[in-house]
Amino acid sequence: MRGVALIDAGAGVSAGLFGRRLLAAAGPAGERHLLLTHGHADHAGGAAEMARLVPALDVRAGAPADAWIASGDEEMLSVDRGKASGVYPAEYGFAACPSARPIGDGEQVDLGGGVVLTAVATPGHADGHTCYLLDAPEGRALFSGDCVFTGGRISLQNLHDARVPEYAASLDRLAELEIDMLLPGHHEISLARAGRHLTAARDVLRRGLLPGSTT
Numbered sequence: 001m002r003g004v005a006l007i008d009a010g011a012g013v014s015a016g017l018f019g020r021r022l023l024a025a026a027g028p029a030g031e032r033h034l035l036l037t038h039g040h041a042d043h044a045g046g047a048a049e050m051a052r053l054v055p056a057l058d059v060r061a062g063a064p065a066d067a068w069i070a071s072g073d074e075e076m077l078s079v080d081r082g083k084a085s086g087v088y089p090a091e092y093g094f095a096a097c098p099s100a101r102p103i104g105d106g107e108q109v110d111l112g113g114g115v116v117l118t119a120v121a122t123p124g125h126a127d128g129h130t131c132y133l134l135d136a137p138e139g140r141a142l143f144s145g146d147c148v149f150t151g152g153r154i155s156l157q158n159l160h161d162a163r164v165p166e167y168a169a170s171l172d173r174l175a176e177l178e179i180d181m182l183l184p185g186h187h188e189i190s191l192a193r194a195g196r197h198l199t200a201a202r203d204v205l206r207r208g209l210l211p212g213s214t215t
């Protein structure tokens with residue numbers, strides 16, 4: 001094994017636990033990657049603390065979210081809206097993670113042993129949203145963040161960077177992927193024949209409608 005990767009960091013409450021597990025799994029010489037699906041605090045808020053705990057942690061996110069995460073730009077990351085809706089407590093602060101760097105569409109992270117992660121740019125839920133496609137000897141999985149959930153549901157919120165046409169294009173693109181497993185950032189996971197969830201979303205869009213939103 002060449003390295004390990006964690007997809008998303010949570011809001012920060014469990015960053016210590018995640019950091020220790022990542023270090024233990026990587027061993028002293030293994031590469032350590034933190035691949036963020038997008039900048040919302042429930043996915044990227046723990047990145048700064050993890051970067052502090054894990055030496056040489058490679059923190060990546062799709063542009064422009066990487067820059068917002070690096071500077072801790074609460075307005076662009078919609079932390080203010082999250083507080084207004086009661087998702088985050090009023091005293092919550094997004095910790096800037098200066099080491100965050102961009103990951104481009106199609107960029108690959110090779111973890112060794114035939115395990116490769118590929119970034120798939122999927123804007124719509126938020127600018128810079130990126131899914132990660134995992135190819136492994138055991139099968140193919142999609143870490144879909146907040147882009148698509150089981151049953152083809154989506155997450156469309158009243159935020160500055162929620163964009164319906166981009167969202168539809170992203171879901172169209174994902175539906176072409178042949179995957180075994182779907183591992184979204186919330187709700188249920190699907191461990192078999194998971195492509196059906198992706199085509200379900202596309203089929204609704206082709207009828208001129210929007211899939212149901214989880215938020």
Ligand SMILES: [Zn+2]
Nearest residue numbers: 038040125146
């Ligand atoms: Zn989100």
